[in-house]
Amino acid sequence: MRITIVCAGRIKERYLEEGIAVFMKRLAPFADVEIREMREEKMPDAPTPAEKAKVLAREGEKLLRLVPEGSCLVVLDVFGEEMASEALAEKLDALALTGRSRVTFLIGSAFGISDAVRRAADFRLSFSRMTFTHQMVRLLLVEQIYRAFKISRGEKYHW
16 A cells, blocks of 8 residues: 655654654555655734635645545545544555555644645544644554554554
8 A cells, every 4th residue: 555644844843753753664564655745834923714715725735736646535634534543444444445555644734724625535534623733643643554554454553
């Protein structure tokens, strides 16, 4: 399976970089995983709703250009579907069985995602209704992808 993680913004905290690196290494035997980053768009201080929408639209266009063609697009969205780790494993397995072995997970910026990004999604996933930093979500995502592969293989990590 080929997995791409498309992100707005860079990781700024060393502990998050280290955690992501650990799970990227653990994922190597299971999938070809690539992270594609882009710079966040500049948001004005105290933006109006129209200004925020405009910035998110520009950012969304750039994010979507980083999605590999033919990829199943899973957008991380607080308003998406919440699911257990086992359900994520089943979803990835089902995609592979139907020949969709290329999956892209998209993480927006600290300001969220545009409606165009939501519409482009094949699936919208929420880790929680709680708010996490987009940097922290990247660590949570690579860990959950790793966990999904371990669940699918009936291996010990998840127990």
